[in-house]
Amino acid sequence: MPLSVQLKTPVTGEYTQPTGLFINNEWVEGVDKKTIEVINPTTEEVICHVAEATEKDVDIAVAAARKAFEGPWRKVTPQQRGIYMNRLADLVEKNLDLLAAVESLDNGKSITMARGDVGAVVGTLRYYAGWADKIEGKTIDIDHESFHYTRQEPLGVCGQIIPWNFPMLMLGWKFGPAVCTGNTVVLKTAEQTPLSALVFANFIKEAGFPPGVFNIISGYGRVAGAAISSHMDIDKVAFTGSTVVGRTIMKAAASSNLKKVTLELGGKSPNIVFNDADIEQAISWVNFGIYFNHGQVCCAGSRVYVQEGIYDKFIAAFKERAEKNSVGDPFHEGTFQGPQISQLQYDRVMGYIEAGKKEGATIELGGERHGGKGYFIQPTIFTNVTPNMKIMQEEIFGPVVAVAKFKTEDEVIALGNDSNYGLAAAVHTQDLNTAIRVSNELRAGTVWVNCYNLLHHQLPFGGYKESGIGRELGEAALANYTQNKSVAIRLGGAMF
Numbered sequence: 001m002p003l004s005v006q007l008k009t010p011v012t013g014e015y016t017q018p019t020g021l022f023i024n025n026e027w028v029e030g031v032d033k034k035t036i037e038v039i040n041p042t043t044e045e046v047i048c049h050v051a052e053a054t055e056k057d058v059d060i061a062v063a064a065a066r067k068a069f070e071g072p073w074r075k076v077t078p079q080q081r082g083i084y085m086n087r088l089a090d091l092v093e094k095n096l097d098l099l100a101a102v103e104s105l106d107n108g109k110s111i112t113m114a115r116g117d118v119g120a121v122v123g124t125l126r127y128y129a130g131w132a133d134k135i136e137g138k139t140i141d142i143d144h145e146s147f148h149y150t151r152q153e154p155l156g157v158c159g160q161i162i163p164w165n166f167p168m169l170m171l172g173w174k175f176g177p178a179v180c181t182g183n184t185v186v187l188k189t190a191e192q193t194p195l196s197a198l199v200f201a202n203f204i205k206e207a208g209f210p211p212g213v214f215n216i217i218s219g220y221g222r223v224a225g226a227a228i229s230s231h232m233d234i235d236k237v238a239f240t241g242s243t244v245v246g247r248t249i250m251k252a253a254a255s256s257n258l259k260k261v262t263l264e265l266g267g268k269s270p271n272i273v274f275n276d277a278d279i280e281q282a283i284s285w286v287n288f289g290i291y292f293n294h295g296q297v298c299c300a301g302s303r304v305y306v307q308e309g310i311y312d313k314f315i316a317a318f319k320e321r322a323e324k325n326s327v328g329d330p331f332h333e334g335t336f337q338g339p340q341i342s343q344l345q346y347d348r349v350m351g352y353i354e355a356g357k358k359e360g361a362t363i364e365l366g367g368e369r370h371g372g373k374g375y376f377i378q379p380t381i382f383t384n385v386t387p388n389m390k391i392m393q394e395e396i397f398g399p400v401v402a403v404a405k406f407k408t409e410d411e412v413i414a415l416g417n418d419s420n421y422g423l424a425a426a427v428h429t430q431d432l433n434t435a436i437r438v439s440n441e442l443r444a445g446t447v448w449v450n451c452y453n454l455l456h457h458q459l460p461f462g463g464y465k466e467s468g469i470g471r472e473l474g475e476a477a478l479a480n481y482t483q484n485k486s487v488a489i490r491l492g493g494a495m496f
């Protein structure tokens with residue numbers, strides 16, 4: 001198979017799309033010469049084929065990462081690691097339009113949002129570049145006959161498995177903390193969206209990283225993903241994806257070499273609007289909370305609770321607002337909502353809409369396919385929902401929101417926490433006391449007040465309950481990629 005193809009996007013014109021596996025800073029075919037068909041979700045047409053990694057390729061990539069970890073990468077100073085990462089950030093920034101266009105082509109997200117994602121990758125890389133020479137241990141004073149200190153050392157070879165909803169952003173979130181702390185990596189992209197990461201791979205080499213430090217492979221979850229999570233020579237696996245696969249990964253880690261595991265999984269996040277909220281603002285944030293990225297967001301505000309005093313007014317205005325969301329071609333600058341990622345996800349989301357109707361909820365808006373081509377779904381609002389309905393309990397991962405009425409603060413805290421998930425939540429109110437009280441009671445890793453979906457690389461992100469283990473971003477993520485070593489030195493003299 002060719003290791004690159006010429007593709008076109010409306011933004012960049014023709015560009016060279018790498019299609020091989022990026023191992024040891026080189027482009028290679030898969031050992032079994034298998035390929036993955038990459039589909040454009042906007043047109044349902046084939047974009048190209050990329051090499052598929054199987055277990056044998058994972059072995060080769062892990063061997064490369066191990067060699068780099070024990071060889072050249074170990075000798076690189078922390079400051080130099082930061083220099084490489086800053087150079088990479090510069091290259092990503094310089095090529096922001098290209099990377100964003102490839103993302104829109106492959107994932108279907110609007111070009112404006114894709115630019116935002118790539119910009120956030122630049123910020124994340126720079127932030128963690130700054131951490132590279134600030135990973136410090138302690139001296140611990142115990143007695144006069146000894147000297148003790150700790151070191152924060154890298155874990156070794158890390159496996160990283162990312163999803164298709166934010167291909168570039170997830171790559172950035174995973175790259176930053178792993179590499180600045182001195183680890184080496186084998187990262188598998190989602191089979192639906194391999195393209196932007198392969199363009200990014202060229203910049204890793206150009207930034208000067210030694211071969212084997214960061215390897216990127218395309219592959220299926222059950223093949224390459226399973227090979228990573230059960231590999232005997234991978235020290236840690238970091239995963240973002242569904243809760244069901246998260247469990248499989250933990251089991252594989254436990255029954256192989258007990259590699260460390262961090263998981264960022266699903267959500268069913270409550271978005272709570274009190275009577276005293278600024279209603280116009282709250283509607284904008286509720287709309288953004290659920291329809292951003294076509295609802296394919298782990299922290300999407302998919303359960304909306306509105307206090308009874310403003311409920312009717314809220315529903316009428318929210319419908320009006322959501323109806324205006326522009327759904328269509330991701331390459332049109334004004335588009336807000338593109339297609340779902342695949343036929344499978346389209347079917348899953350439509351299945352939830354059917355389930356909602358069957359269980360007796362009312363469709364206030366949408367509920368149908370948008371257009372005739374591409375995996376588009378209309379922005380959909382359900383009301384008359386009860387807590388035990390499927391659409392109130394399960395992650396839909398599409399542009400579908402369920403809105404319920406509540407009376408009191410205690411009631412809405414209980415409703416908000418009535419989920420196995422605990423990734424995010426939001427509170428809209430003008431009363432600071434309500435905001436803080438409710439935020440403290442909600443069992444979620446992030447709580448937004450009078451806003452939604454605001455993420456920043458300086459702020460830790462991750463889940464309570466079945467939404468995950470560990471934190472990404474911020475200083476907190478460094479702990480997932482380092483281990484503590486205690487060194488005890490006896491200062492001479494007789495034993496005891």
Ligand code: TXE
Nearest residue numbers: 162163190220221222225226241242245265266298395397
């Ligand atoms: O996810 P998978 P899917 C949720 C969302 C969505 C549902 C299904 O609710 O509707 O998951 O999506 C790899 N061993 N989220 O099926 O399968 C896979 O190749 C190792 C939430 O696409 O979890 C891909 O790289 N890896 C989420 C990654 O896991 C395996 C984002 C995610 O795919 C594997 C995506 C296996 N056995 C979906 N099976 C979020 N938290 O943001 C699959 N993979």
